[in-house]
Each structure stands twice: as structure tokens, then as C-alpha cells.
Amino acid sequence: MSVNSADRARFLEVVLVKRGRTKIRYPAELLADDGARVTVRAPWAGDAVRDFGFVRFEAGDVFTEHYWRDRWYAVKEVRAATGAVKGWYCDITRPAALLGTELVVEDLDLDLWRSADGADVRRLDEDEFAASGLARTDPAAAAAAAAALDELEALARGDGFAALLA
Template structure:
């Protein structure tokens, strides 16, 4: 399969937070997968993981789910873990992958020993529950679902390549 360049556009609170080029490596109709190098300037040290120049992100976005899962590896290929964003379902069109970040995040370490819910305070302060309670409920359910999956043995099943329908298995 030949790769196609797309622009990932991450929107937060109605404003573009970041946009960066990525290579489209898969689209099964429900899940879009891209790969991209660390796009922000410099190093971002969260305390539990550092994102830095040379890191490679394989990012999975769904059109029918309220999250994105980003597998993070060093430039040498060592798995750091998975950074999961709670988002509205992604939209791919006209060379752009549009994703709306809803503040909640989850970190899962490479060995699965650390599963951290992040930014719940930012989510509460965002006011989403007041102006779009259905979206706030969907976001909370998505975070709970990802946390359950991570604690039950990781995200591998979620991220496994989907089989073509009608393959007889």
C-alpha cells in the first residue's frame, strides 16, 4: 500500500492547538491510522514519560469512537507506551484529519504497569458538561472504556489490524 500524506489538525476549545503532517498508513472505514514524528518543538516531560525529537507516533483515530490512541516509540523503535486522547469522532477529508480534543487523557506504560488518568481537572473546568452534556458523558464513558481495556491486559486487541469482512473466519 502506498502512503498518502495528510495533515492532522488537533482542535481544542474551538481553536487549532496543533497541526502537523503525517503519513496515512491505514483506513478501514472506521479507524484511520497515521504515523508521524513528534511534532511539537523540543521536549515535553510529563514526569512519567518524555516526548522528544526523534520519537515516532503511530496514531489511531476512530470515526465511531470518542478517543484516539497514540503508540509512542523512540527513533530506535523502543516502545514507550500509549498516550490516549479523549476526542470527538475523527473526520478525514480534503487531506486533513480533524480531531477535537476534549481534555481527558490516559497514559499506559509500555509494560502496562502504569495506567494513569490525566487532565480530569481540565475537563471539569472546560465547561463541556454544562454546554454539551451528551458529549461530556460520551467522553467520560470513552475514558472508562480505555482504562478498562488497559487494566485488562493492554490495548493490543483494540489496535490489532482489522480483518477484511467476509474472509470466512
């Protein structure tokens, strides 16, 4: 994504950190920042197709990503190149921090998927979370992460998901 200096204020770099190391960084267009939630849009930043079995992320996909400064998750709407909604991929994270033009988010391994029609809601990577040792090294963060996953799952299975992103 090429950004000229006049538009630079409309762009951020999303920095996803995992266990103290940068996992990925990519440019994203800033859509909104209300002080609590930052919303950005970016094309699929992966090098290759990522096939989870229940969804594929691939070139041409566009992600509208919602990050909160006061919540322990991020919600990413995934659209195909055609514009069709594939679903929402939700990362359990520490609250996001906007540092200059970098939006820094720490991934805590737990994830949730909600299909476009809402029929498929699944918790992901609970084994990775358990293996991370966070419950031992930072019990308060582990409890907040588990509570955030429960909250997101309840919203995804009920009527509150659309309101969360409105």
C-alpha cells in the same frame, strides 16, 4: 516532512482542535483507513521536549496514531528514536473526521497514559476537563467523553488493549 506530488495521497495533515481553535497541525503518513479507523505515523510534532514526569516526548520519537470515526478517543503509540516502545498516549476526542487530506480531531481534555509494560495506567487532565465547562454546555458530549475514558482505562488495565490496535 517533504512530500512530492506522487506520494501526496499517502499523507494527511492531522489537525487537533481544542475549544474551537487549532491547537496543532502536522503532516502524517497514512498507514491504513478501513472506514472506521484511520492510522497514521508521524514524528513528534512538538517544538521542544515535553516531560510529563512519567514519560518524555522528544525529537526522534515516532507516533503511530489511531483515530476512529465512531469512537470518542484516539490512541497514539509512542516509540523512541531507537524503536523501543515508550507507551501509549490516549486522547479523549470527538470522533475523527477525514476532510479531504485533513484528519480533524477535537480534543476534549481528558487523557490516559499506558506504559509499554502496562504497569502504569493513569488518567490525566480530569481537572482541565471539569474546568472546560463541557458538562454544562454539551452534557451528551461530556458523558460520551467520560464513558470513553472509562472504556479505555478498562482496556489498558486488561487484555483488550492489544486487540483494540490490531
